[in-house]
Amino acid sequence: MTRTSFLPSLLALSALAACAVTSPLRADDFKPQIQYAEVNGVKLAYYLRGTGKPLVMINGFLSSMSLWDPALLAELEKTHTLVLFDNRGVGLSSDTTENSTTIPQMADDAAALIQTLGLKDPDVLAWSMGARIGQQLLIRHPDVVHKAVLVSADPGGTHDAPAAADTESALNDPNVDKMKKLYLTYPDNDAGRQSAQQTLARIEAAVKDGSMPDDFTVSKETTMRQDRARTTLWSGNDDNFNALKTITTPVLVTAGKDDIIDPPQNAAIIAGQIPFAWTAYFEGGHAFLFQSHARFSAAVDMFLADQDN
Numbered sequence: 001m002t003r004t005s006f007l008p009s010l011l012a013l014s015a016l017a018a019c020a021v022t023s024p025l026r027a028d029d030f031k032p033q034i035q036y037a038e039v040n041g042v043k044l045a046y047y048l049r050g051t052g053k054p055l056v057m058i059n060g061f062l063s064s065m066s067l068w069d070p071a072l073l074a075e076l077e078k079t080h081t082l083v084l085f086d087n088r089g090v091g092l093s094s095d096t097t098e099n100s101t102t103i104p105q106m107a108d109d110a111a112a113l114i115q116t117l118g119l120k121d122p123d124v125l126a127w128s129m130g131a132r133i134g135q136q137l138l139i140r141h142p143d144v145v146h147k148a149v150l151v152s153a154d155p156g157g158t159h160d161a162p163a164a165a166d167t168e169s170a171l172n173d174p175n176v177d178k179m180k181k182l183y184l185t186y187p188d189n190d191a192g193r194q195s196a197q198q199t200l201a202r203i204e205a206a207v208k209d210g211s212m213p214d215d216f217t218v219s220k221e222t223t224m225r226q227d228r229a230r231t232t233l234w235s236g237n238d239d240n241f242n243a244l245k246t247i248t249t250p251v252l253v254t255a256g257k258d259d260i261i262d263p264p265q266n267a268a269i270i271a272g273q274i275p276f277a278w279t280a281y282f283e284g285g286h287a288f289l290f291q292s293h294a295r296f297s298a299a300v301d302m303f304l305a306d307q308d309n
Contacts (some may be wrong), residue, residue: 045092050077060128064091256288
């Protein structure tokens with residue numbers, strides 16, 4: 001069963017709830033303290049920010065914990081302790097000599113991180129390739145997560161709505177400029193380009209003032225490993241799609257209306273498989289959570305709130 005009409009009520013209720021929320025720390029008051037957790041033969045770099053129930057944030061393809069828009073983090077950290085980390089081989093996290101990088105493996109890493117940090121029933125927000133990891137986390141470790149928000153997700157196998165061939169080629173080509181890849185995540189119009197530039201400026205400012213780590217390095221080896229994991233292996237069978245129906249965790253599946261990387265039809269496909277999943281659609285492309293950060297964070301806050309409190 002898929003529910004699709006809760007967003008207006010979420011936004012109205014979240015506006016009321018915001019009156020009781022204290023203001024977040026100013027950027028110059030917060031300095032990330034990078035720590036490391038040993039899980040599954042690698043060291044995962046992570047840091048915490050904010051106050052409230054833990055929200056583990058799983059980032060996407062080649063993306064470090066410094067590639068979250070500070071504007072989104074500023075909203076979410078008002079009511080959540082954000083757990084931001086680098087997937088294996090990305091940024092400050094290590095990797096094994098042999099190639100063990102698969103979506104299920106990275107889901108096991110996330111579960112091990114949760115357990116190592118002693119987090120009890122945390123929520124999860126997972127974006128892009130991270131949303132593929134998030135699906136596997138819910139399937140493989142059903143008792144670890146309280147609620148989950150999947151952002152710009154893909155169900156894998158033969159059931160997905162794929163990106164156009166030229167988009168996928170540009171995204172996976174290591175010779176394509178990173179800025180061109182960034183612009184693929186926003187709509188190809190003036191508003192999209194402006195939003196992309198604003199996100200970049202916020203990230204650069206946060207790194208400069210020390211409120212986000214300077215953590216952007218991704219090796220060619222990691223690029224190849226993640227590319228194989230998110231394309232060849234993920235598309236190789238329908239195991240993930242078929243297992244979605246076993247998920248018992250409450251899930252909100254979200255998408256950008258103009259996403260050309262993981263088209264929004266995928267949100268309906270995934271939510272149609274997960275019992276009682278919700279869906280919500282926002283203005284923007286693959287990175288709509290940055291472009292529409294205020295509306296998106298309001299929806300996330302309301303979905304993750306315990307209704308009996």
